Amino acid sequence: MQSGERRPTLADVATEAGVSVALVSIVMRGVPGASEATRQRVREVAARLGYQPDSRARRLRSGESRLLGVVFDVRHPFHHDMLTGLYEAAAKVDYELALSAVTPRRDERTAIEDLLRDRCAALIAIGPQLPAGELDLLTARLPVVAVFRHVHKRGVDVVRTDDERGLRLAVDHLVELGHRSIVHVDGGRTAASAERRRGYLDAMGQHGLEEFARVLPGGFGEEDGARAARDLLAGPVPTAIAMFNDLSAAGMLDVLRRSGLTVPGEVSVVGYDDASFSRLGHIDLTTVAQDVEALATLAVARAIARLDGAPVGRREVTVDPHLVVRGTTGPPPKATA
Amino acid sequence: MQSGERRPTLADVATEAGVSVALVSIVMRGVPGASEATRQRVREVAARLGYQPDSRARRLRSGESRLLGVVFDVRHPFHHDMLTGLYEAAAKVDYELALSAVTPRRDERTAIEDLLRDRCAALIAIGPQLPAGELDLLTARLPVVAVFRHVHKRGVDVVRTDDERGLRLAVDHLVELGHRSIVHVDGGRTAASAERRRGYLDAMGQHGLEEFARVLPGGFGEEDGARAARDLLAGPVPTAIAMFNDLSAAGMLDVLRRSGLTVPGEVSVVGYDDASFSRLGHIDLTTVAQDVEALATLAVARAIARLDGAPVGRREVTVDPHLVVRGTTGPPPKATA
DNA sequence: TAACCTGCCTAGAACGTTCTAGTAATGGCG
DNA sequence: CGCCATTACTAGAACGTTCTAGGCAGGTTA
Numbered sequence: 001m002q003s004g005e006r007r008p009t010l011a012d013v014a015t016e017a018g019v020s021v022a023l024v025s026i027v028m029r030g031v032p033g034a035s036e037a038t039r040q041r042v043r044e045v046a047a048r049l050g051y052q053p054d055s056r057a058r059r060l061r062s063g064e065s066r067l068l069g070v071v072f073d074v075r076h077p078f079h080h081d082m083l084t085g086l087y088e089a090a091a092k093v094d095y096e097l098a099l100s101a102v103t104p105r106r107d108e109r110t111a112i113e114d115l116l117r118d119r120c121a122a123l124i125a126i127g128p129q130l131p132a133g134e135l136d137l138l139t140a141r142l143p144v145v146a147v148f149r150h151v152h153k154r155g156v157d158v159v160r161t162d163d164e165r166g167l168r169l170a171v172d173h174l175v176e177l178g179h180r181s182i183v184h185v186d187g188g189r190t191a192a193s194a195e196r197r198r199g200y201l202d203a204m205g206q207h208g209l210e211e212f213a214r215v216l217p218g219g220f221g222e223e224d225g226a227r228a229a230r231d232l233l234a235g236p237v238p239t240a241i242a243m244f245n246d247l248s249a250a251g252m253l254d255v256l257r258r259s260g261l262t263v264p265g266e267v268s269v270v271g272y273d274d275a276s277f278s279r280l281g282h283i284d285l286t287t288v289a290q291d292v293e294a295l296a297t298l299a300v301a302r303a304i305a306r307l308d309g310a311p312v313g314r315r316e317v318t319v320d321p322h323l324v325v326r327g328t329t330g331p332p333p334k335a336t337a
Numbered sequence: 338m339q340s341g342e343r344r345p346t347l348a349d350v351a352t353e354a355g356v357s358v359a360l361v362s363i364v365m366r367g368v369p370g371a372s373e374a375t376r377q378r379v380r381e382v383a384a385r386l387g388y389q390p391d392s393r394a395r396r397l398r399s400g401e402s403r404l405l406g407v408v409f410d411v412r413h414p415f416h417h418d419m420l421t422g423l424y425e426a427a428a429k430v431d432y433e434l435a436l437s438a439v440t441p442r443r444d445e446r447t448a449i450e451d452l453l454r455d456r457c458a459a460l461i462a463i464g465p466q467l468p469a470g471e472l473d474l475l476t477a478r479l480p481v482v483a484v485f486r487h488v489h490k491r492g493v494d495v496v497r498t499d500d501e502r503g504l505r506l507a508v509d510h511l512v513e514l515g516h517r518s519i520v521h522v523d524g525g526r527t528a529a530s531a532e533r534r535r536g537y538l539d540a541m542g543q544h545g546l547e548e549f550a551r552v553l554p555g556g557f558g559e560e561d562g563a564r565a566a567r568d569l570l571a572g573p574v575p576t577a578i579a580m581f582n583d584l585s586a587a588g589m590l591d592v593l594r595r596s597g598l599t600v601p602g603e604v605s606v607v608g609y610d611d612a613s614f615s616r617l618g619h620i621d622l623t624t625v626a627q628d629v630e631a632l633a634t635l636a637v638a639r640a641i642a643r644l645d646g647a648p649v650g651r652r653e654v655t656v657d658p659h660l661v662v663r664g665t666t667g668p669p670p671k672a673t674a
Numbered sequence: 675t676a677a678c679c680t681g682c683c684t685a686g687a688a689c690g691t692t693c694t695a696g697t698a699a700t701g702g703c704g
Numbered sequence: 705c706g707c708c709a710t711t712a713c714t715a716g717a718a719c720g721t722t723c724t725a726g727g728c729a730g731g732t733t734a
Contacts, residue, residue: 088443
């Protein structure tokens with residue numbers, strides 16, 4: 001009942017089974033060097049005593065930790081999807097994950113320091129906010145892979161979505177539906193905002209719609225989208241809007257609908273991220289989805305390539321996003337087309 | 338540039354500073370036993386070499402791990418809020434957290450086993466799905482605290498929201514607004530469903546509204562709420578609905594509005610959980626919020642009380658939720674009132 | 675018979691800490 | 705001067721593993 005009793009160790013199993021500690025270790029690791037008979041017996045004893053290997057001692061002894069440190073932010077739903085993929089990718093190559101969360105009251109520096117103390121072999125930072133220089137310093141200690149964010153330092157590997165392409169997808173979709181007057185509400189100073197803006201402008205150019213191109217200042221929050229909507233309603237309203245992300249798209253949608261406009265009847269709206277709420281019947285947002293699965297797999301692969309000292313090509317690798325068409329996009333109203 | 342070099346150890350710092358390993362340990366831990374002069378020098382050397390203590394070795398040696406294992410589910414937004422609180426509560430009592438995530442492809446058993454191997458001192462399981470018996474077995478090894486879920490085994494501590502009270506709050510609010518015909522859509526077989534149902538029935542009774550009490554089968558998903566809405570629309574529609582949670586409330590809202598009913602003009606809706614999307618202007622759901630902060634603090638306190646062998650009162654402790662009034666509740670339409 | 679495998683097993687040294695027990699130097703006090 | 709306390713430090717044993725080097729049977733080969 002009490003948890004006071006010491007947890008059993010290899011030595012306990014060894015004495016109980018009447019063999020040496022080393023032999024029990026051999027059996028527990030499943031490496032050759034023991035007869036099938038003793039193997040069976042040792043395993044039986046271990047199970048009976050409830051023996052569980054001590055990963056601290058194990059890693060301490062065998063220099064290699066086979067442990068990937070992962071920094072994520074509890075506030076960002078994306079990061080949790082990433083965790084799913086990371087666990088799977090790591091398990092495939094027989095690595096474990098050490099998680100360290102960034103919360104409103106626990107900053108990234110603290111999160112990273114914890115991982116360093118745990119002696120993880122490499123660091124995967126999801127959407128790191130730390131100055132690039134600081135991340136770069138870490139690479140003297142261990143390989144660092146940044147996910148979701150462009151870091152222009154030589155030491156840091158980067159795995160991210162091709163955000164330019166993401167916005168091109170959004171624009172292509174709208175053009176295909178017949179839209180020409182398409183505006184973009186950007187992410188302000190948010191990371192990736194520049195890439196998405198560029199993608200938007202490129203796509204408009206490629207479709208010969210330079211004259212319609214128009215970028216409004218926005219941000220990553222719902223309120224930023226709502227504000228942009230009010231700005232937009234002050235002048236001639238475009239037939240379609242490509243938003244920086246889903247959250248700002250939600251704000252945009254809300255204000256548009258409250259002002260009496262129908263979506264997608266009079267205005268089409270595209271988001272970015274495929275946040276979970278976008279799937280809600282009530283929002284039903286057409287959006288650009290990042291391939292979280294691929295990002296996770298690549299991040300792990302990259303970290304391990306560094307650890308193995310394998311030659312690595314480009315420092316930065318991008319993953320293609322894809323469009324998820326839902327209910328906020330449709331052909332433009334007849335009058336404007 | 339390469340991460341090949343061995344990370345510096347106490348011994349490296351010791352030789353470099355010309356002192357013994359033990360002394361460096363003393364300095365690094367900040368315990369008495371070194372002069373201020375050498376303290377300064379050792380710290381300077383440690384910083385220069387980039388020394389970082391090895392938490393594996395540290396914990397291995399000093400029997401006590403001061404490590405709390407936390408199991409959470411990446412799919413549940415709630416769990417992330419809990420992490421924020423847990424980190425803070427743990428830091429206050431100088432404990433660290435070891436996180437282990439449950440994902441769609443990584444089950445709870447695996448997550449827990451990982452933590453056991455890390456030799457954490459106690460286990461905090463957020464919304465555990467494991468059979469109560471299995472959780473109870475674990476208590477032979479270490480203290481187990483279940484959060485959010487009622488576990489009726491003697492060995493397991495429980496910290497949860499007073500869900501009965503939560504639904505009473507919802508009903509009280511609606512009654513205060515003037516509603517009498519209030520139905521409840523429950524959570525089906527979901528944990529906590531029974532408690533919330535009971536809270537609803539109690540509250541209706543206390544207000545003398547037994548004759549209006551009506552429970553519809555639901556579930557935890559959006560689709561469950563939508564289905565219940567369609568069932569509801571087949572007969573006479575009540576003036577208010579208390580839903581099992583926010584997600585099912587979203588489904589309910591969507592179907593109601595699509596069928597032409599105004600919310601809260603003709604029907605009021607209350608959710609449960611205060612999920613982040615409930616704050617969106619477009620949803621703006623009145624809901625019952627759990628006090629995540631308090632739950633986290635209590636969970637840590639309870640785990641540590643067990644570790645210290647302090648006498649613990651009741652196995653189960655509940656936290657009061659509170660109502661967050663937003664835009665989906667209002668007085669009933671005149672005709673019905 | 676001696677020499678050499680091969681299969682099963684063990685002793686004991688690591689890994690990087692912390693902790694216990696102790697030593698040397700200093701200083702105050704009689 | 706001798707004695708005891710105090711301060712500053714160190715040696716070496718743990719913690720629970722893994723790993724290297726080897727021992728001891730029993731069989732095969734020269």
